[in-house]
Amino acid sequence: MTKYLVPLFLLYSSVAIFLAQAARPGLVGGTFFRGTDLHLAMTATSQAHAAADFTERLFSLPPYHLSPVYGYADDQFQALTRHIRSPDSRYIVLRRNSSPWTFVLSPWTVRRPGSQVWDKSLLFLQVWRGGVITPLGYAVVKDGIPEGHSREFWETLGRAARTTQAELYRRFEIHRIVTPVIN
Known part of the structure; x- marks a missing residue:
């Protein structure tokens, strides 16, 4: 069943990006256009939601167990870079088919600006052939045991995240962290 989820996620992401691009009225195809801040935020959030939905299906979680969902934003770059470069970080590398990138998950704790709560x-990360990591965003993991599970999902993530930072860097020859480019 897992072999069908990755292509389904790729299809879902492509459709979400297409719909976000189609929502920009008055643009001529092929014309370079920097999206508005609202457009960029909506597209980033759409990609993060696609990743969260895929993950919920993959782990048989109830809908919205991963929520709220936040798309990548530039103010996250320093925290993301620190997490990705930390030797203590762990990753769940999902199988890649014929895609030019691999979908990677990483449990982390984050404090939003203005909040004292971690x-x-x-x-959610894309690891591209050629050694580039692109962050898609993140979702908050709800506390409690999800319906149909025997332990908290946070504990499940801890057990599933077996790939170390060194292994990830070696396996994919990581040399850059690149922020998403949203057309």
Whole structure:
């Protein structure tokens, strides 16, 4: 069943990006256009939601167990970079088919600007052939045992995240962290 989820996620992401691009009235195809801040935020959030939905299906979680969902924003770059470069970070590398990138999850704790609370969260990453990591966003992991599970999902993530930072860097020859480019 898992072999069908990755292509389904790729299809879902492509459709979400297409719909976000189609929502920009008055643009001529092929014309370079920097999207408005609202457009960029909506597209980033759409990609993060696609990743969260895929993850919920993959782990048989109830809908919205990973929520709220936040798309990548530039103010996250320093925290993301620190997490990705930390030797203590762990990753769940999902199988890649014929895609030029691999979907990777990483449990992390994050504090949103203006908040004193640290949220248990799940970071969504694309690891591209050629050694580039692109963050998609993250979702907060709800506390409690999800319906149909025997332990908290945060604990499940801890057990599933077996790939170390060194292994990830070696396996994919990581040399850059690149922020998403949203057309």
